[in-house]
Amino acid sequence: xxxxxxxxxxxxxxxxxxxxxxxxxxxxxxxxxxxxxxxxxxxxxxxxxxxxxxxxxxxxxxxxxxxxxxxxxxxxxxxxxxxxxxxxxxxxxxxxxxxxxxxxxxxxxxxxxxxxxxxxxxxxxxxxxxxxxxxxxxxx
Amino acid sequence: xxxxxxxxxxxxxxxxxxxxxxxxxxxxxxxxxxxxxxxxxxxxxxxxxxxxxxxxxxxxxxxxxxxxxxxxxxxxxxxxxxxxxxxxxxxxxxxxxxxxxxxxxxxxxxxxxxxxxxxxxxxxxxxxxxxxxxxxxxxxxxxxxxxxxxxxxxxxxxxxxxxxxxxxxxxxxxxxxxxxxxxxxxxxxxxxxxxxxxxxxxxxxxxxxxxxxxxxxxxxxxxxxxxxxxxxxxxxxxxxxxxxxxxxxxxxxxxxxxxxxxxxxxxxxxxxxxxxxxxxxxxxxxxxxxxxxxxxxxxxxxxxxxxxxxx
Numbered sequence: 064x065x066x067x068x069x070x071x072x073x074x075x076x077x078x079x080x081x082x083x084x085x086x087x088x089x090x091x092x093x094x095x096x097x098x099x100x101x102x103x104x105x106x107x108x109x110x111x112x113x114x115x116x117x118x119x120x121x122x123x124x125x126x127x128x129x130x131x132x133x134x135x136x137x138x139x140x141x142x143x144x145x146x147x148x149x150x151x152x153x154x155x156x157x158x159x160x161x162x163x164x165x166x167x168x169x170x171x172x173x174x175x176x177x178x179x180x181x182x183x184x185x186x187x188x189x190x191x192x193x194x195x196x197x198x199x200x201x202x203x
Numbered sequence: 204x205x206x207x208x209x210x211x212x213x214x215x216x217x218x219x220x221x222x223x224x225x226x227x228x229x230x231x232x233x234x235x236x237x238x239x240x241x242x243x244x245x246x247x248x249x250x251x252x253x254x255x256x257x258x259x260x261x262x263x264x265x266x267x268x269x270x271x272x273x274x275x276x277x278x279x280x281x282x283x284x285x286x287x288x289x290x291x292x293x294x295x296x297x298x299x300x301x302x303x304x305x306x307x308x309x310x311x312x313x314x315x316x317x318x319x320x321x322x323x324x325x326x327x328x329x330x331x332x333x334x335x336x337x338x339x340x341x342x343x344x345x346x347x348x349x350x351x352x353x354x355x356x357x358x359x360x361x362x363x364x365x366x367x368x369x370x371x372x373x374x375x376x377x378x379x380x381x382x383x384x385x386x387x388x389x390x391x392x393x394x395x396x397x398x399x400x401x402x403x404x405x406x407x408x409x410x411x412x413x414x415x416x417x418x419x420x421x422x423x424x425x426x427x428x429x430x431x432x433x434x435x436x437x438x439x440x441x442x443x444x445x446x447x448x449x450x451x452x453x454x455x456x457x458x459x460x461x462x463x464x465x466x467x468x469x470x471x472x473x474x475x476x477x478x479x480x481x482x483x484x485x486x487x488x489x490x491x492x493x494x495x496x497x498x499x500x501x502x503x504x505x506x507x508x509x510x511x512x513x514x
Contacts, residue, residue, distance in 0.1 A: 071379050071386055073300065077307045081300035084443075088293040092472075099465040116462060117236035123333060124278040124458040136455045150461025151454065157290055158450040161443060168307075179372055183311045187444060190318045194451035199322060200329075 076171045080164045087160025095153025102146040109147035116147075136197035162191055243273065244466040247287070251474020252481065256490040259351070260442070261471045262288025262414025264494065267344045267501035270337070271508060275463055277333050277340075281412030282453035283464040285446050288414030290468045291475060292443035303378030304436030309391065309429065312372060314444035316398055317405030317415075321445045324409025325452035337509030340411050344502030347417050348495055354421050359387065362428040368394040378433065391427040400426060401441070409449035414442055 101107060111119070111131045119127050128135065134142065142148040165184045172180040193199060246268065247261070254261040266284040270277050299305030328336055365374065375390035391397070400422045408415040419438035423429045429437065453459050507513035 071303060071377055073303050074307070077300050077303075080307055081297040084293065084300070085297035088290075088296070091293070092290065092468075095465055096469065099461060099469075102461065113236055113462075116460070117239070120239075120279055120460060120463065121274045121276050123276055124329070124456055127276075127279075128457045133457050135457050147461055150465060151459065154286060154450075154454065154459060154461070154464060157286070157293060158447050158454065160293070161447050180308070180311065183315055186315045187311065187318060190315065190322070191444070191448050191451065194318075194322050194448040195455075197451075197455040199326065200452055200455045 076168045079167055079171065083164040083167055084160065087156065087163060091153050091156035091160055093153075094156055095150065098146070098149040098153055102150060105146075107144060107146045107149075110142050110145040111147060136200070159191070159195065162188055239273065239275075240462055240466045243269065243463065244470040247467045247470030248474040251471040251476075252478040253490050253494055254471075255475055255478030256481065259494060260288060260414035260416035261291055261475060262412075262442075262446075263347065263417050264498070265467065265471070266411055266413045267340060267498060267505055269467070270340065271501045271504040277336055278329065278456075278458045279460050279463050281328060281336075282450070282458040282460070283467045284412035284414075285408075285450045285453060286459065286464045287467050287471050288408075288412075288442055289446035289450055290472060292414070292439045292446060294472060295439050296443050299436040299439055302436070303376060304432050305440045306374075306376045306429075306433060306437050307440065308372065308376065309374050309423070309433070310437050310440035310444070312374075312394075313398065313401040314441045317401040317408070317441060317445045318448040320402045320405030321409035321449040322452055324406035324411075325449040326409075327406070328410035328412070329452070329456055329458065334509045334511065336411070337505050339509075341502045341504075341506030341509060343407060343411060343413070344498055344505060348498050348502060350417060350421070351491070351495055351498075354425070356420075356431045357424060359389075359430050360424065360428040362390050362392050364392065365390045366392050366394050376433065378430075380432070387430060389428075389430050389433055391423075391429050393427055397422060397427040405445055405449075408442075408445050409452065412449070412453070414446065416442060 102109065109116075110133065119130060122130075127133065133139075139148050139151050143152065165188050168184050169181055172178075172184065247265070250261050250264045250268065254264060262284055265287050266280055269275065269284070270280040273280070296305065300307060369375075369391050372394070374394065375388070377386060377388050379385070380387050401419075404415045404418045404422065407413070407418065416435075416438045419441055420431070420434045423434035423437055424431050450459070504513065
């Protein structure tokens, strides 16, 4: 089953996924750190002032939302000018970067006639999109 | 010489968590707000260092420790915990894929089911009262401790014949084992039971916001017969997809606060880089024992907090 050492190359779809995942993760982390630096430096006003945040972060999320009028679902995009909400941009990139990687695999599997993996990629994309849509949580 | 260093690191984590707990009641009594994100960064940095030699994901440590010893509500802690596990899995993913230690073919079928069930788990977790989630979290954490004690690993499990589903999906691969320098061909079996197990793992990951590497690796290695290194690498890929789905539920519910999530992610990732470099210096078995002690404490604390005995 095992053999002597030699150069082993991984499947082309695996390498494509790795390359895109690498860039997506770097972009997400960069945006995350930069937006947090802006948040801490006070460059722009946060939606919830820092002193007030400390009195609210011990409460359940429903209570926090009620007291801060913070939006649910994609409503945060309308408030992205605020430094605390801007932090969600990097988080959204991290939580969404796998989508691009999966979609990039579909043509490769399709050309090879690997219909099972075309279906699996599209099914995983559908699951993540469903979760991201906010439809299930009533926050779209 | 190595054991004392490991003990110092583990003790540091315990002391820091305990001092955060001691300060928690005074949160409303004038402790400056910035103390908590800073303490969170330091604790996550220490968790990142010990997580690698202990062979456990940082996300598994995060929720029980931060949920038990910091003043943040469990809703926000679980949201941040998912992001910690997600960011760690995403950062490690490209290297694992290029080396062949992570298999996309093996990860995808498992991830589809686990992602779907993680959404259900996340919704369930956010709908349940916090004290119930605390008690269940305590049970899961104590279960992880038991698993860490009893679970054996099989370096290269014997898989004589892959099952029909594994053959149809071509769930096999090849990698160069760094320790022996040999090329290893692998295949898996018991695919259907494996898929069912990952359905359950997804629910736990979504409900508690913990990375589920502690469950993924035994399922892939002991149940499905993947070599332990492939199991660990593929577990990271599955996590990156499962935690993406569950994280969106928390984001949409407003349960992700950048003030909690960002110091946690950055601290954990910096710590993990140092932990990986210290792998040869630190004594893994000592670190592992210290982590088990911390998890025992955090698990018991979560149960006592949930039952109201130690609020």
